[in-house]
Amino acid sequence: xxxxxxxxxxxxxxxxxxxxxxxxxxxxxxxxxxxxxxxxxxxxxxxxxxxxxxxxxxxxxxxxxxxxxxxxxxxxxxxxxxxxxxxxxxxxxxxxxxxxxxxxxxxxxxxxxxxxxxxxxxxxxxxxxxxxxxxxxxxxxxxxxxxxxxxxxxxxxxxxxxxxxxxxxxxxxxxxxxxxxxxxxxxxxxxxxxxxxxxxxxxxxxxxxxxxxxxxxxxxxxxx
Amino acid sequence: xxxxxxxxxxxxxxxxxxxxxxxxxxxxxxxxxxxxxxxxxxxxxxxxxxxxxxxxxxxxxxxxxxxxxxxxxxxxxxxxxxxxxxxxxxxxxxxxxxxxxxxxxxxxxxxxxxxxxxxxxxxxxxxxxxxxxxxxxxxxxxxxxxxxxxxxxxxxxxxxxxxxxxxxxxxxxxxxxxxxxxxxxxxxxxxxxxxxxxxxxxxxxxxxxxxxxxxxxxxxxxxxxxxxxxxxxxxxxxxxxxxxxxxxxxxxxxxxxxxxxxxxxxxxxxxxxxxxxxxxxxxxxxxxxxxxxxxxxxxxxxxxxxxxxxxxxxxxxxxxxxxxxxxxxxxxxxxxxxxxxxxxxxxxxxxxxxxxxxxxxxxxxxxxxxxxxxxxxxxxxxxxxxxxxxxxxxxxxxxxxxx
Numbered sequence: 022x023x024x025x026x027x028x029x030x031x032x033x034x035x036x037x038x039x040x041x042x043x044x045x046x047x048x049x050x051x052x053x054x055x056x057x058x059x060x061x062x063x064x065x066x067x068x069x070x071x072x073x074x075x076x077x078x079x080x081x082x083x084x085x086x087x088x089x090x091x092x093x094x095x096x097x098x099x100x101x102x103x104x105x106x107x108x109x110x111x112x113x114x115x116x117x118x119x120x121x122x123x124x125x126x127x128x129x130x131x132x133x134x135x136x137x138x139x140x141x142x143x144x145x146x147x148x149x150x151x152x153x154x155x156x157x158x159x160x161x162x163x164x165x166x167x168x169x170x171x172x173x174x175x176x177x178x179x180x181x182x183x184x185x186x187x188x189x190x191x192x193x194x195x196x197x198x199x200x201x202x203x204x205x206x207x208x209x210x211x212x213x214x215x216x217x218x219x220x221x222x223x224x225x226x227x228x229x230x231x232x233x234x235x236x237x238x239x240x241x242x243x244x245x
Numbered sequence: 246x247x248x249x250x251x252x253x254x255x256x257x258x259x260x261x262x263x264x265x266x267x268x269x270x271x272x273x274x275x276x277x278x279x280x281x282x283x284x285x286x287x288x289x290x291x292x293x294x295x296x297x298x299x300x301x302x303x304x305x306x307x308x309x310x311x312x313x314x315x316x317x318x319x320x321x322x323x324x325x326x327x328x329x330x331x332x333x334x335x336x337x338x339x340x341x342x343x344x345x346x347x348x349x350x351x352x353x354x355x356x357x358x359x360x361x362x363x364x365x366x367x368x369x370x371x372x373x374x375x376x377x378x379x380x381x382x383x384x385x386x387x388x389x390x391x392x393x394x395x396x397x398x399x400x401x402x403x404x405x406x407x408x409x410x411x412x413x414x415x416x417x418x419x420x421x422x423x424x425x426x427x428x429x430x431x432x433x434x435x436x437x438x439x440x441x442x443x444x445x446x447x448x449x450x451x452x453x454x455x456x457x458x459x460x461x462x463x464x465x466x467x468x469x470x471x472x473x474x475x476x477x478x479x480x481x482x483x484x485x486x487x488x489x490x491x492x493x494x495x496x497x498x499x500x501x502x503x504x505x506x507x508x509x510x511x512x513x514x515x516x517x518x519x520x521x522x523x524x525x526x527x528x529x530x531x532x533x534x535x536x537x538x539x540x541x542x543x544x545x546x547x548x549x550x551x552x553x554x555x556x557x558x559x560x561x562x563x564x565x566x567x568x569x570x571x572x573x574x575x576x577x578x579x580x581x582x583x584x585x586x587x588x589x590x591x592x593x594x595x596x597x598x599x600x601x602x603x604x605x606x607x608x609x610x611x612x613x614x615x616x617x618x619x620x621x622x623x624x625x626x627x628x629x630x631x632x633x634x635x636x637x638x639x640x641x642x643x644x645x646x647x648x
Contacts, residue, residue: 107563135563
């Protein structure tokens with residue numbers, strides 16, 4: 022068996038508030054294999070977001086080791102982490118986080134810009150992904166002209182366009198009605214079946230049922 | 246990321262908030278336009294004044310009598326009667342002297358037909374026109390023969406001629422000067438005003454005729470000397486001093502009863518004054534450019550704050566700090582460069598209009614434009630770097646949370 026895609030080894034993340042030190046994450050050990058669909062479940066304040074920031078290379082562990090694809094991310098500087106995000110991670114956000122005043126097509130093409138992909142190819146790849154997600158007739162729409170479900174699908178398309186090893190979804194259904202939310206979960210299940218590794222963070226036990234594996238966080242520790 | 250992509254990204258934003266971009270640019274436009282216009286005005290004024298001074302005569306030295314002395318009382322400069330026509334002749338014999346014209350003044354009633362006016366009369370030599378840089382419009386100037394033969398001929402200044410109704414066809418006619426008939430042989434081109442005295446209101450007659458009829462003194466009011474070349478001015482000046490001291494019996498180093506002035510002193514003084522003026526104008530204009538630059542910084546800081554979330558998103562999807570920095574810096578540079586170019590156009594137009602009104606013509610210095618472009622780009626960089634750094638250094642997590 023090959024090495025897992027993600028390996029967390031005794032990861033702590035401590036916030037120094039000046040007077041007291043708060044451990045948002047405490048000795049987290051976690052392995053995620055390529056092809057997993059993992060749900061990280063926990064109430065607010067359990068450290069989910071901190072875990073996602075570390076998994077997404079937006080933040081670094083205070084102590085402990087995080088290996089992504091076998092490489093210790095402590096070896097990278099900030100620009101190196103940006104490169105890792107650009108090449109290996111696709112983010113899906115609760116509030117979609119699309120660039121305002123920018124068309125669906127340009128939004129989806131944006132990550133390729135930072136990979137140095139030529140404009141023509143960027144637009145072609147973005148169009149292909151949007152068409153695959155059923156948004157082929159919404160290419161020129163700006164975020165405000167799309168429904169919540171459509172916006173989240175644009176968000177997922179943006180995460181997919183770089184063909185990343187890992188999709189990180191932070192409460193992807195949090196702002197959606199249950200029908201649109203179910204659609205998004207089905208979409209992600211489909212992606213997972215076609216081999217994509219997905220980590221989804223949620224506080225909703227029902228949404229977490231959509232994943233193939235769950236870990237539960239409480240007070241910065243994995244409890245189950 | 247490639248430069249062209251960065252440009253596209255930086256510029257695409259300018260169209261999003263057109264009014265704000267335009268207003269920010271206005272600060273730079275006004276700054277650059279005023280730098281270009283005011284510096285050009287300074288240069289125009291300088292060259293205008295300089296050319297007018299040079300119009301008084303080329304390589305001109307003026308020898309004036311000194312002050313009278315009565316006991317310990319010193320009279321006004323030029324009040325003594327120490328310079329003579331013979332002094333002028335002696336100067337004319339010096340090497341490097343191209344022309345000498347002694348002048349004796351008078352004021353006489355001049356009558357032509359039914360018109361009359363009391364005009365300044367100048368008795369001088371045939372070198373007067375070339376030394377004082379006059380150009381003949383009609384007829385010809387006095388000849389050396391006119392002077393040696395004591396002829397009653399007159400050349401009129403442009404203003405005097407028009408006052409008396411003389412012009413085309415008046416050459417060869419007779420006018421009355423101080424009750425005596427004089428033949429008009431020439432009329433000058435207008436020369437313009439120098440100081441309070443019009444150089445065009447005068448009647449020029451041979452100095453010999455002047456002495457015969459109006460002023461039989463040997464002393465002259467002034468002697469104009471034109472030097473063959475600018476490089477010889479100092480030498481000729483020294484020669485004149487030695488010659489006149491010798492003729493007046495003054496020991497070297499004693500108190501001279503005459504003074505020699507040249508235009509280089511005047512030009513130098515005027516040059517330093519107008520140079521100061523130019524610096525002052527450029528300084529004032531630079532302040533408005535500085536204010537424009539602060540306007541850019543202000544707007545860019547607001548823009549970074551407003552787009553914090555966008556920056557967070559871009560960082561999450563792989564933008565490096567340098568990419569973000571470049572995006573904002575290009576935006577600031579574009580505002581300042583476009584503003585600078587528009588400002589140059591307006592400044593050059595303003596220069597043309599001011600030059601037309603002030604009468605020194607269109608003075609255009611490409612260097613000013615180059616400096617203005619460089620300056621506006623520098624303003625963009627200086628006032629854009631800090632906001633762009635702020636943007637680039639945002640923590641992606643905080644930026645993503647920012648509402």
